[in-house]
Amino acid sequence: MxxxxxxxxxxxxxxxxxxxxxxxxxxxxxxxxxxxxxPSPIVVTVDPGHGGEPTPAHPNISFDPGAIGTNGLLEKDVDLDVGLRLASLLRADLVDVVMTRSTDVYVSAARRVQVSMAHHAALVVSVHAGASTNSGIDGSLVLYPTSASAAFAQTVSDALTAQITTDGVPDAGMALGDAGWLRSPAPVATVEMGYLSNRSDASLMTTAHFRQDVAIGVRDGVEAYMPAIIARRDAIRAWRGGxxxxxxxxxxxxxxxxxxxxxxxxxxxxxxxxxxxxxxxLVLLFRDAVARVLVVLIAVIARLFGGVLGAIMWLRRSAIRSRRRRRRVRTDTGPEQPYRQSGSVYDDIPL
Ligand SMILES: [Zn+2]
CATH class of the missing domain: 1.20.58 (Methane Monooxygenase Hydroxylase; Chain G, domain 1)
Structure with a gap:
């Protein structure tokens, strides 16, 4: 039955x-x-230069403000802002942007290359501002780590110049530099958008208009060098439509x-x-067995609960004991450590 x-x-x-x-x-x-x-999006690394600030409580944490403008503007801040603007312009064209940093943090040169390589970036744009001991030097300069990146740097330089010379920053051309990216298999263009040591350039770099123009110019250069980006954008849009x-x-x-x-x-x-x-x-089919298991479970839980109650009572008793024993415990943590300064605030620019 x-x-x-x-x-x-x-x-x-x-x-x-x-x-x-x-x-x-x-x-x-x-x-x-x-x-x-x-269609998978094309990956581009955007690398805002420098970053981080002194942490008095942790003097061993590295920081790197980059160049410091005649007006006090810190390179790390303008680099990050322009980098974020560039990222959002590229993302609007469905580029998969990898940022080596998107906040004010220190990132080592090796780590930047590592992150870019791990994401198989097709191109790398590093965003910087220059500085020189000669305050008369101005203009935008694009660096490339090896000759394999020269054509990319040239394309970015041309597009950037077209966008920002009307703002008042002249074209300072291209130069071999930025050894930090030597190991990158993807072409690298390190954009030095202007000279923070130059009053006119530094003043422009405080404006949102100029920063956006730099981002637009670099975006145009990236897309001119790699037409596949726009082709891929259109292919992704078409795919999404279908x-x-x-x-x-x-x-x-x-x-x-x-x-x-x-x-x-x-x-x-x-x-x-x-x-x-x-x-x-299953529960209905094996209801007798389930009932037995439940009885055992309830017994086990009851036992455990009893154990926990006992432990709480024991902790309470030992807390009272230690409070009676407690004396003054604060001691001096030792002399203040000096902040660890990072390397040169000047970039690897041939002057
Ligand atoms: Zn820099």
Missing amino acids: RHHRARPLHILAIAPVAAMFAGVLGPTPHALAATAKA HSGAVLPGSLAPASATIAGTSGFQFGTVIVWLVGISLVG
Whole structure:
């Protein structure tokens, strides 16, 4: 009698196994989206120079303000602002931008290259401002670490000049430099947007207008050197147009990006229901065993709870004991350490 009654429950118990097989063998929503894979965005590293500030409590933490303007402007701040502007311009063209820093933190030269290489960047733009002991020197300069980057640097220099000479910063050309990027397999252009040691350049660098112009000029140079960026942008847009219900590609898509109403979403709901119903079935099928297990569990929890109560009482007693023993504990932490200065505040610019 009992055997016959239990048969539908057996079927329910098999359901989770069936659902798992369906999940493994059948096309998952992810696989369905991948059958027509989205074009992957092109990766570009944006590297705002320098960064970080002295931390009196932790004198061993490195910091690097970069060059300091005649007006007190710190290079690290203008580098970061222009870097963030450049990143958002590139992202608007669906570039996957990797930033070596996006806040005011110190990042070693080796780490910058490491991050860029780990993301397989196609191009690297390092954002800096120059400084010279000769305050008469002005202009924008683009550095390249090896001859392999010369053509990229030239293209960026041309586009940057076209954008900012009207602002009043002349073209200072190109130069071999920025050895920090020697190991980069991707072409590197290190943009020195102007000279902070020059009053006119430093003053311009405080304005949002000039900073945006630098970002626009560099963006134009990057896209002129690599026309694939615009082609890829158009391809991604076209793909999205044809897959309006699909998950966005690569890092452009938030991890939680799902669009309601797709077949994939309903498939997941069916699995959840099957598993839920099956669990209820299992409980009913083995209700005697479940009851026994529950009794044991309750006994164990009761025991544990008793143990915890005992531990709390013990801690309370020992806290009272130690309070009685306690004496003055504060001691001097020793003499102040001098801040560790980073390397030269001047960039690797041939003057
Ligand atoms: Zn710099």
